[in-house]
Amino acid sequence: MTDNVADAGPTSGTLSRARIGWEICLVLAISVGQSAVYSLVALIRAALRTQSLGSQQAQLNPTLDNVAVWNVVYQLLDIFFSLALVGMVVYLLWEPGTNALRRMGLDFTRFGSDLGRGLLLAAVIGIPGLGLYAVGRMMGITVSVVASPLDAAWWTIPLLILSAIRAALTEEIIFIVYLRDRLERLGWGNWTIILSAAALRGAYHAYQGYGAIVGNFVMGVVFGWCYKRWGRVMPLVIAHTLLDTVAFVGYPLAAALWPGVFAPPK
Template sequence: MTPRTPPLGRRESTTLAPADRYERRRLTWEISIVLAVTVGQSALYSVLSLVRRLLAPVPLGQQQTQVNPSRDTQALWDAAYQLLSVFFALSLVALVVYLLWEPGSNALRRIGLDFSRFGGDLGRGILLAAVIGVPGLALYAAGRALGITVAVVASPLDAAWWTVPLLVLSALRAGLTEEVIFIGYLFDRLRRLGWNDWTIILSSAALRAAYHAYQGFGAIVGNFVMGVVFGWCYRRWGRVMPLVIAHTLLDIVAFVGYPLAVALWPGVFAPVPTPTPTPTPTPSA
């Protein structure tokens, strides 16, 4: 019986030989440093933010947090700072891809972040966004009703004509940052350290959940499930591109569709008037 040939991206992602003792030590340090300056750092701040919220006199369900907050009162300077924030975040993604590069092996092709099968990637991404987005919205509403999720406030759309393009760019930044590092990078490196795929999936999903802990327990559960689903999809498809597309679409809907959601369900999405603790640095959604 002819063995089943794995998808192209998955086949290429396993061509690197397992690391020897010296290489394992080097990879362990590399992973630690990468996480310390990227998503691991944000996850730690996010968990500390949740702890601070739980210790505050205001109940968690009556608190709120803002994604993509304004960085300056003047619109032009705010846009400049937002663009720089996106640029430096994507620079970290470029650094991770650079670290993945091996002689004779294209890192982007190995993790499936290219346009060689864009039609299929787009279809899978849209389907995945629908599968994750609808239950995610219900989970957020349930978390708000139970008082275990903070009110997430998106930026207003009428600040300037460039507000929506900047929000779309921020959504792309979030999709690339999280999926390239949580999935593409960690799968590649942890496989070389000898981890099995399901250990990697569960570990990266837990890190993703911690990364969004500042939004409350509903976000922790939702993002853990999302991490498991995305990890399983990468294991099956061997491509990061559908995950980046799905994540970007989810965040575009969250960032740009927020005013519509407020109008339709003000009791769920409208910000609460109760004062909250001083904001703590948190990652974008």
């Protein structure tokens, strides 16, 4: 009696179109796709309220427990399990004889150039993004985003930096690297992939209002183009981490200096 080894399933290098499609659906359903659905529902619910969007708020890094030590524990666990999803996606991208991290450019072999590109991207995205947020707040189409607790403790900044790294790895590896790899195997064209991933990124941030959808869609287009051109995700991760770190850590100062734009509505 012979073993039908070939019937065990396709190898990672010869995935069938149906298997790739199901894999994409499942990955999105337990990660950024799930968040995008909840985000769109949150936007619809906010739009249906009698209050305008401008008078509502969204918290990005809420306190998870009133007792400080348990809040830290829960925050660290939340970050760990979020990164576990990223690890699963990297595992799916791993192929025999190749290093998935090196193939996607998530390593330190070109850290100098990656850092320079990351700083440039952070400036190109961050400065207009700040302006777009301010305009959205003045127009009442963007909610007040509470990026971090105003009553910061000694452990707040390290946790916020870890949250920024978590967000950067989650979004850039799934939106940019994973979707491009899988959708290219399905025969999708370059700009179809870039625009689709950017649209999903916009939906992922829809709970922040219409301005955030536009801003994150543009960010997704720029990041998608850069990844295709450079072949490395590290500059995108650096840029995203810098953007979120500045937003999270600098939020209390911004709320104090420009309460009309950044402080939560009373």
